[in-house]
Amino acid sequence: xxxxxxxxxAVRWFIEEETHPLADExxxxxxxxxxxxxxxxxxxxxxxxxxxRLHPNGLEAFRKGIIPLLQGGIFRQPMxxxxxxxxxxxxxxxxxxxxxxxxxxxxxxxxxxxxxxxxAHRLIQEEKAxxxxxxxxxxxxxx
Numbered sequence: 001x002x003x004x005x006x007x008x009x010a011v012r013w014f015i016e017e018e019t020h021p022l023a024d025e026x027x028x029x030x031x032x033x034x035x036x037x038x039x040x041x042x043x044x045x046x047x048x049x050x051x052x053r054l055h056p057n058g059l060e061a062f063r064k065g066i067i068p069l070l071q072g073g074i075f076r077q078p079m080x081x082x083x084x085x086x087x088x089x090x091x092x093x094x095x096x097x098x099x100x101x102x103x104x105x106x107x108x109x110x111x112x113x114x115x116x117x118x119x120a121h122r123l124i125q126e127e128k129a130x131x132x133x134x135x136x137x138x139x140x141x142x143x
Contacts, residue, residue, distance in 0.1 A: 001140055002111030004102050005030065005039050005074070007046035009114055009133065014061045015054050022133045026114060029141075034073030038109055040101040041078045044070060077105050094123040103129045112138065 005026070012023035030037050047066050051058035070076065077083065079101070086104035091097060099120045106113040106129045113130040115121055121132040131138050 001036065001138075002075070002106075002109040003029075003037050004106040004109065004111055004113040005037050005043065006102055006113060006115035006117065007043055007050065008116040010043070010047045010066065011050045011054070012116065014051060014065060020116070020133070022137060023116070025137065026133070030069055030074065031072075034069070035075075038075035038077060038105060038111065039070075040083070040105050041076055042098060042101060043076075046098065075109075077108075083108065090124060090127075090129075093127070095120055103127070106130065114138075 003026075009023050009026050012018045012020045013027050044066065048058070048062050051061050051066075055061045083101065083104055086108055087097065087100035090100035090103040095103060099115075099117065102113045102115070103120075103124055105111075107127070112128075114133055115130055116133050118132055118134065121130045124130055
């Protein structure tokens, strides 16, 4: 299973008020098994932006925490026409263009989008393309 990592998970690794034990569990797996994770290229821009707004030293947190992960084996998908077409379907279901790219990448890779964004997850829950981490870890997480 490929897990598409949402920015809402990554920022919880760095913002004290946002920490969550399940986000930490995801980080551990990303470090140990990066080949099981993917992100759309916009992930880096989103995390950078949030860290710059909310972290006392956003650039340093990004450099030391996110760049090594991005260079450590996570699959990074650029925007392509194919991904845009797939994302458009999720936009029509109510997702933002950004969130639709995560969901489309998950669908394309036959994986699931890991997110703390409940609203986005609920909009596409029937599609089985996302997993809301507040509900716990996915059944097949440990297998």
